Amino acid sequence: MASIATERSSDFYASLQPAEIGRLRPMSESAWRSFLEAGIPAPKNEEYKYLSFREMVSKHFGAPTAFDCTESDLQNFGLADTDGPRLVFVNGRWNERLSHLDAEPGVIVQPFSLAPGFDFEDIGSLAKVGKNPFVDLNTAHLDDGAFVSVNGTAAQPIHLIFVCVGDGHSHPRVWIELAPGARAAVIESHAGAGASFVNSVSEIHLNQDSALEHIRIQTRSETVFDFGWTEVWQESGSDLRSTNTAFGGRLARTDLNVFLNGENCHCLMNGAYFAAGEQVIDNHTRLDHAKPNCNSFELYKGILAGRSTGVFNGKIFVHQDAQKTDAKQTNQALLLSKQATVNTKPQLEILADDVKCTHGATVGQLREDAMFYLRARGIPEKQAKAILVQAFVGEVFENVRCESVRESLQNMLMNKFERNASSIEEM
């Protein structure tokens, strides 16, 4: 893999070195070596084509020093409202005081260090070392993380909160497993301020006939470099409902990889992002239909204001064995300024012959006729824009089952709109 800053002795690489090298788990040692070998992706790298790492690698991120924040800090980050168990990590380290571990019977929500039944051997079994430098780097720093295990039905949504403060680097890690037939909703909130580099990895194992709603909400400040890698493994009859939202970050990249490893799986992959100013928000998804009779539905919506850049790359691989696959992918972008750009690339590779696969991509602006209609009924221009922006994203939010989260997402969308309303042009 081509990479930049090949000078591995540079400040940037030195600052990312795990502190306890020599005392690491063997997996972390090899992950660090693998990361150094691959390095941060170079401009020519196809998978990172639209991301420039120039600014990032010129920085010196150092190990984080602060691991605490207050309840009111959390409030100020405008997180989704949930009752029920929550785990809070500050700069990658578990914060006991802010966490609520009490959970329903059959539900375990614990840091790795305290979790009964947790096995370090599982980590890395889905997000493997040696395939991606960010996963490697995360694994090199493997220490604690969030462990969620559900047997039965978790009625209350489970909230995992990853806060960053200051200008260090941190590497949150998540392991979620649902027993056969289990049902749960897990929300990952990635929030915080500062000029840090956050590089998280989540591994999700859905056993037979289990159902998970997984919601990732990224609202970090627009100075943070945020990377999030999610690897999902679905066994037969399981159901994933994923909503991936991004509002923050200087540079925000998510990778969501889902492998359908059994028949009759359902997979809903929805996403919404809102980039403004100089932000770059990049979503990559990969879906492997490996077995017959599964269906997947993917819908990503991007709003781009200012001089921001959006990227959507959606790969769907239908393996030879995966007859009767029904896959639909849609990607839509709404440009709110002439300087904003979006890069869209659907990639379908179909090896089975009896399948239904469709994909479509559109890029548009606020419709003038709709704007005039709203204004002609007395609705002020700014509010009319807000209504149309909400309508654009609506379909993604409506598919969120957790009602309180749906409302929080609406608020996040409108907050971001408010902050950028002045830069939203008539096109």
Place this chain on the structure above:
Amino acid sequence: MKLLEIERLEAKVEEKQILKGVTLGIGPGEVHAIMGPNGSGKSTLAQVLAGNDAYEVTGGSVRYLGNDLLEMDPEVRAAEGLFMAFQYPVEIPGVSNLYFLKAAVNAARKHRGEPELDAFDFSALAKEKAQALGLDAAMLQRSVNEGFSGGEKKRNEIFQMAVLQPKMCILDETDSGLDIDALRIVADGVNGLRSADRGFLVITHYQRLLNYIVPDFVHVMVEGKIVRSGGKELALELEAQGYSWVEAAQGSAR
């Protein structure tokens, strides 16, 4: 004071001059009808009055309740009580009819310095008006005009008008596409709003609507100008003789 005073109004769209000096005054309590051949500029007049900036005003003036209408943003015109029922109502997927109309009602109330209606009061008001127009409640929950039939769209415009209670109502071919029963319902809706302080400008091709909504004045627009004005009997003459008759009359007068 007149509600609306249009003087020598000229407007163009995409470099094409459409309105070539329209003069028309509408007083409170009056119903004016405008008829005229396709493409003569009737909708252009309606759109210009509502503030669509796709149309460029190149001359003349419009005063609304004594103020310069052309200076106002479209939302201000609406909040001040000017309403235009679109010839082609716009579909807005993802925005519910009810949410949209509540935003409109409250924007006008805010503009007037009145407290906003809460969801409960608004929904009571909307239900009452919808019922009067024979709109079923499910339609209120649907996206604005999305997938509505032609007639449903027109009824939805009148429904909005009934809820917003404007002072100056401009109806652009609201009768087109309506079946006979719907025409009656719409006409009843309009007649129900007629009052001593409200004005109407009704654009139509058909005398039939004017049997229900009886106008005080009828104007004929040809090629961007009002070429003839008269009482309600003018509509009957037009129906009998066609536009060639006024066009010819105008030609000989030139």
